[in-house]
Amino acid sequence: MAARERLLVVGGDAAGMSAASQARRLRAPDDLEIVAVERGHHASYAACGIPYYVGGVVEELDSLIARTPAEFQERGIDLRLRTEAVEIDPGGGRVRVRSLDGGGESWEPYDHLVIATGAVPTRPRLPGADAEGVHGVQILDDGVAIRRAVEDGSPRRAVVVGGGYIGLEMAEALVMRGLEVSLVDFADQPMRTLDPDMGALVADAMRGIGVKLYLGEPVEGFDTSPDGRVTAVRTESRTLPADLVVLGLGVRPASGLAREAGIETGPTGGIVTDRRMRTRTDRVWAAGDCVETRHLISGAPVAIALGTHANKQGRVAGIGIGGGYATFPGVIGTAVSKICHVEVARTGLNEAEAAAAGFETLSVAVGSTTRVGYIPGGAAMTTKLIAERRSGRLLGAQIVGEENAAKRIDGLAIALWNGMTVEEMTGLDLGYAPPFAPVWDPVLIAARKAADAVERDMRSGS
Numbered sequence: 001m002a003a004r005e006r007l008l009v010v011g012g013d014a015a016g017m018s019a020a021s022q023a024r025r026l027r028a029p030d031d032l033e034i035v036a037v038e039r040g041h042h043a044s045y046a047a048c049g050i051p052y053y054v055g056g057v058v059e060e061l062d063s064l065i066a067r068t069p070a071e072f073q074e075r076g077i078d079l080r081l082r083t084e085a086v087e088i089d090p091g092g093g094r095v096r097v098r099s100l101d102g103g104g105e106s107w108e109p110y111d112h113l114v115i116a117t118g119a120v121p122t123r124p125r126l127p128g129a130d131a132e133g134v135h136g137v138q139i140l141d142d143g144v145a146i147r148r149a150v151e152d153g154s155p156r157r158a159v160v161v162g163g164g165y166i167g168l169e170m171a172e173a174l175v176m177r178g179l180e181v182s183l184v185d186f187a188d189q190p191m192r193t194l195d196p197d198m199g200a201l202v203a204d205a206m207r208g209i210g211v212k213l214y215l216g217e218p219v220e221g222f223d224t225s226p227d228g229r230v231t232a233v234r235t236e237s238r239t240l241p242a243d244l245v246v247l248g249l250g251v252r253p254a255s256g257l258a259r260e261a262g263i264e265t266g267p268t269g270g271i272v273t274d275r276r277m278r279t280r281t282d283r284v285w286a287a288g289d290c291v292e293t294r295h296l297i298s299g300a301p302v303a304i305a306l307g308t309h310a311n312k313q314g315r316v317a318g319i320g321i322g323g324g325y326a327t328f329p330g331v332i333g334t335a336v337s338k339i340c341h342v343e344v345a346r347t348g349l350n351e352a353e354a355a356a357a358g359f360e361t362l363s364v365a366v367g368s369t370t371r372v373g374y375i376p377g378g379a380a381m382t383t384k385l386i387a388e389r390r391s392g393r394l395l396g397a398q399i400v401g402e403e404n405a406a407k408r409i410d411g412l413a414i415a416l417w418n419g420m421t422v423e424e425m426t427g428l429d430l431g432y433a434p435p436f437a438p439v440w441d442p443v444l445i446a447a448r449k450a451a452d453a454v455e456r457d458m459r460s461g462s
């Protein structure tokens with residue numbers, strides 16, 4: 001019988017624990033020993049739930065933890081919290097780990113290594129950025145700290161810096177807690193992953209729930225009190241008093257540990273893997289926010305930090321380590337979010353991304369309702385489609401609207417994934433009943449308008 005192998009996982013969240021769980025499913029403990037190290041206080045947690053924990057929608061922190069270390073232990077996975085990997089030695093097949101509580105260090109050998117170190121949130125190098133009361137949002141410990149600040153510190157005014165989806169969701173959470181919320185972004189619109197016309201709808205929705213927006217204003221620094229607490233956020237145009245500041249400035253792949261070990265990273269800074277999530281270094285796999293992947297529409301390498309990809313990629317790595325075969329094909333940039341009752345969704349390329357990839361495009365944006373007019377409770381939604389000139393192939397879609405509008409993006413993502421043209425989409429057999437959609441679903445109306453635009457463009461002969 002072959003000797004027992006050892007899998008070492010660095011990073012105990014979505015990607016890392018998916019890989020560990022899949023490998024365990026396929027290989028018994030007497031065939032594969034599995035050790036996972038996680039430097040935080042929590043593992044296998046839902047970072048996506050942080051805004052809802054801060055906002056009070058989720059009461060108990062434990063609800064955000066999918067599995068405890070004891071549950072992993074029962075499955076034969078040795079999960080070690082507060083244990084940080086500080087060096088990888090690929091030649092020696094070992095990782096140096098440090099106990100963050102005890103302080104001791106040891107070398108852990110591996111036959112297979114999964115790097116699942118996630119992402120590093122951007123922190124501005126500005127005066128006062130590290131002051132007390134300025135919070136990043138990345139791991140569960142951050143959510144705990146912000147909720148504690150909201151509940152124990154009785155803050156009145158909050159400033160969110162950054163208008164991406166995390167900024168949006170945190171603004172909502174703080175509004176729900178009764179704070180006066182301002183959002184500052186150097187860009188002219190929130191949600192820069194949307195086109196400006198759709199971003200403007202998001203801005204209106206934010207103003208509608210009382211968030212004050214300061215757009216096109218780079219932050220220049222943070223004022224602090226003599227005891228080191230943040231008191232205000234300064235932009236080039238104003239000083240915004242703040243008892244609490246939340247940063248939502250985006251993330252980059254946490255690939256430093258891998259890079260220092262000579263494991264290849266790509267132009268996005270993410271670890272390079274093949275479709276089975278193997279790095280170019282023998283016996284080393286990587287998954288989740290720390291890797292880069294391929295955008296299936298633009299063909300470009302991208303690092304898109306989303307839990308949906310991390311879980312799938314971790315599963316693929318675990319199946320490979322378990323002796324099976326699975327692949328991660330790449331992404332098309334589908335994402336959904338919401339700010340109170342207004343939902344936001346996108347898939348594929350926006351107009352700027354399509355132009356950067358060399359496409360010439362035609363776009364249509366269509367306003368409609370989520371239900372037939374005679375059924376009470378319907379709400380407005382705007383659907384935008386971006387199609388390639390001539391071919392009419394769908395390249396991207398965006399939705400801003402209410403009442404489950406955002407999840408319509410999934411149908412559009414499937415059309416995009418399968419290379420459909422907007423003309424082909426006009427005949428899609430989508431579900432209809434008055435409480436769910438108008439007779440002509442907003443997606444079908446948008447497809448028809450886009451197909452008309454492509455046709456007109458062809459006729460114009462330009």
Ligand SMILES: Cc1cc2nc3c(=O)[nH]c(=O)nc-3n(C[C@H](O)[C@H](O)[C@H](O)COP(=O)(O)OP(=O)(O)OC[C@H]3O[C@@H](n4cnc5c(N)ncnc54)[C@H](O)[C@@H]3O)c2cc1C
Pocket residue numbers: 010011012013014015016037038039040042046047048049050051083084085086116117118119137138139166254257287288289290305306307308309310336
């Ligand atoms: C507020 C918020 C909301 C989000 N909402 C959504 C959403 O709605 N939908 C969605 O798809 N995604 C969402 N995401 C993104 C999603 O949470 C991440 O993409 C996902 O958690 C990535 O999983 P991961 O395992 O790759 O990395 P992470 O979850 O970041 O886990 C990496 C782990 O590795 C540990 N680690 C790092 N370095 C070391 C080391 N050297 N040694 C030991 N441990 C280490 C870290 O402590 C961390 O726990 C959200 C994220 C945040 C912060």
